[in-house]
Amino acid sequence: xxxxxxxxxxAMAAVTYLTRVGGYLFLRNRELGARTKAxxxxxxxxxxxxxxxxxxxxGNPADLIALGVTLLAATRLSxxxxxxxxxxxxxxxxxxxxxxxxx
Amino acid sequence: MQTCDIxxxxxxxxxxxxxxxxxxxxxxxxxxxxxxGFIPFALVLGTNAMQKGFATPEVPLxxxxxxxxxxxxxxxxxxxxxxxxxxxxxITFLVNSRHLIMxxxxxxxxxxxxxxxALPALFLMCDESxxxxxxxxxxxxxxxxxxxxxxxxxLGLSLCLYATWVIFTAAGAFLGPRLGDIRSYGFDMAFPAxxxxxxxxxxxxxxxxxxxxxxxxxAITTYRLIPGAWYLPAGAAAxxxxxxxxxxxxx
Numbered sequence: 001x002x003x004x005x006x007x008x009x010x011a012m013a014a015v016t017y018l019t020r021v022g023g024y025l026f027l028r029n030r031e032l033g034a035r036t037k038a039x040x041x042x043x044x045x046x047x048x049x050x051x052x053x054x055x056x057x058x059g060n061p062a063d064l065i066a067l068g069v070t071l072l073a074a075t076r077l078s079x080x081x082x083x084x085x086x087x088x089x090x091x092x093x094x095x096x097x098x099x100x101x102x103x
Numbered sequence: 104m105q106t107c108d109i110x111x112x113x114x115x116x117x118x119x120x121x122x123x124x125x126x127x128x129x130x131x132x133x134x135x136x137x138x139x140g141f142i143p144f145a146l147v148l149g150t151n152a153m154q155k156g157f158a159t160p161e162v163p164l165x166x167x168x169x170x171x172x173x174x175x176x177x178x179x180x181x182x183x184x185x186x187x188x189x190x191x192x193x194i195t196f197l198v199n200s201r202h203l204i205m206x207x208x209x210x211x212x213x214x215x216x217x218x219x220x221a222l223p224a225l226f227l228m229c230d231e232s233x234x235x236x237x238x239x240x241x242x243x244x245x246x247x248x249x250x251x252x253x254x255x256x257x258l259g260l261s262l263c264l265y266a267t268w269v270i271f272t273a274a275g276a277f278l279g280p281r282l283g284d285i286r287s288y289g290f291d292m293a294f295p296a297x298x299x300x301x302x303x304x305x306x307x308x309x310x311x312x313x314x315x316x317x318x319x320x321x322a323i324t325t326y327r328l329i330p331g332a333w334y335l336p337a338g339a340a341a342x343x344x345x346x347x348x349x350x351x352x353x354x
Contacts, residue, residue, distance in 0.1 A: 002185075004185040004186060004188070005157070005158075005161055005185075005186065006161075006164075007188060008178075008186045008188045008191055008192070009161065009164055009165045009168060009169065010168070011188060011191075011192045012165065012168075012169045012174065012178060012191060012192060012195045013165075013168035013169045015192055015195050015196045015199070016169050016170070016171050016174060016195060016196075016199045016202070017226060019196065019199040019200055019201075019202035019203050019206075020199075020202045020206055020225045020226060020228050021206060021222055021225050022202070022203045022206060023202070023203040023204060023205065023206030023207030023208070023209075023210060024206040024207070024209060024210045024213065024221065024222075024225055026207065026210075027207050027210040027211070028210055028213070028214075028218075032211060034350065035347060035350050038346055038347070038349075038350040039343055039346050039347050039350075040207060040208045040211070041311070041346075042311070042314040042315070042342065042343060042345075042346035043204045043205070043207070043208045043339070043342075043343050043346070044205070044208055044233075044234060044237055044305060045302055045305050045312065045314065045315040045318070045342075046204075046314050046315055046317075046318035046338070046339045046341075046342030046343055046346070047201045047204055047205060047230070047318075047339045048230070048234060048298045048301060048302055049298070049302065049315045049318050049319045049322070049338070049342075050201070050318045050319070050321075050322040050334065050335050050336075050337075050338030050339045050342070051173075051201075051230060051294075051298060051335060052294060052295045052298050052299075053318075053319055053322030053323050053326055053334055053335075053338055054323075054326050054334065055292075055295045056319065056323055057323045057326050057327055066289070066292055067292070067295060070292060070295055070296050070299060071299055073296070074296060074299035074300045074302075074303055075303055077300075078300070079136040079137075079296075079297065079300045080135065080136040080139075082296045082297075082299070082300050083136045083139050083140065083293050083296045083297060084139075085296075086289070086292040086293060086295065086296035087139065087288070087289045087290055087292050087293055087296075088289065089289065089292070090289030090291070090292035091287070091288045091289030091290075092289070093289075094287055094289060095287070098287075
């Protein structure tokens with residue numbers, strides 16, 4: 001192992017841990033106003049949907065159809081069946097697209 | 104293993120112990136669907152890191168100390184010999200800045216915990232453990248349970264995910280290029296699946312979900328226009344800013 005790698009990994013770890021505890025330390029002992037509460041209520045969904053935004057921006061029809069099927073499954077099924085349907089649909093559609101000469 | 108119905112008079116200590124164990128176990132079970140998504144990504148990350156010149160033990164060192172998949176993929180992408188420390192640390196902060204919002208959203212539920220328990224627990228906070236933990240907190244709150252945030256449940260969930268991530272990134276580093284392109288099997292769709300189910304759990308109607316749509320729209324636009332990980336903080340910040348502005352105006 002070389003020292004530059006170790007320093008880089010150490011610095012990454014420190015920065016990441018600061019982001020994990022920063023919001024907690026800042027709000028821990030504060031009284032929350034109505035607006036802060038509204039913001040904190042909306043924040044989780046905003047973060048989650050931003051993480052998966054690139055999936056919605058995909059130009060690949062197989063991926064978009066698989067995402068649509070996943071969305072449909074997510075509205076009526078629990079976590080594990082939704083994950084299995086999502087993986088199976090994406091895998092099958094990509095193979096189908098591959099064999100029919102699509103992208 | 105203890106079962107709940109052996110002895111009639113439970114001492115409080117034993118009752119608490121049994122309760123903690125069953126809550127931990129409930130967290131372990133909750134982590135299983137997420138593992139389906141974690142394992143293939145961990146293998147790919149380990150493989151990619153080796154191609155960028157990591158030594159095998161450095162891979163679990165990074166994933167075990169940093170424990171943030173998105174930032175690790177970005178770091179490996181930027182990795183050179185020697186690595187440019189400042190650029191890698193900056194992108195790590197950029198990708199992980201969403202943790203600030205996540206920790207803030209969790210803070211009101213952690214008030215019953217002393218700092219020495221909360222701070223190590225937050226080390227294990229990733230998108231999935233945070234979102235599932237928060238969903239469980241809301242569920243327990245509406246069932247009248249106290250504390251709404253169950254620390255053993257969260258630990259069962261997040262420790263399993265942590266172990267999965269570190270072990271399988273190390274496995275990826277060992278197995279290396281013998282693994283094919285896992286994307287073609289569709290495993291990457293596991294993440295949107297997990298997140299969409301979590302979003303459904305948070306759904307309270309169209310109006311409260313408007314900030315999500317703002318976040319999604321801004322994230323997609325940013326993703327199309329600016330290369331790199333900017334879409335993530337840009338989308339999340341725009342959604343949160345919209346929520347802030349939306350409450351100020353009378354409804």
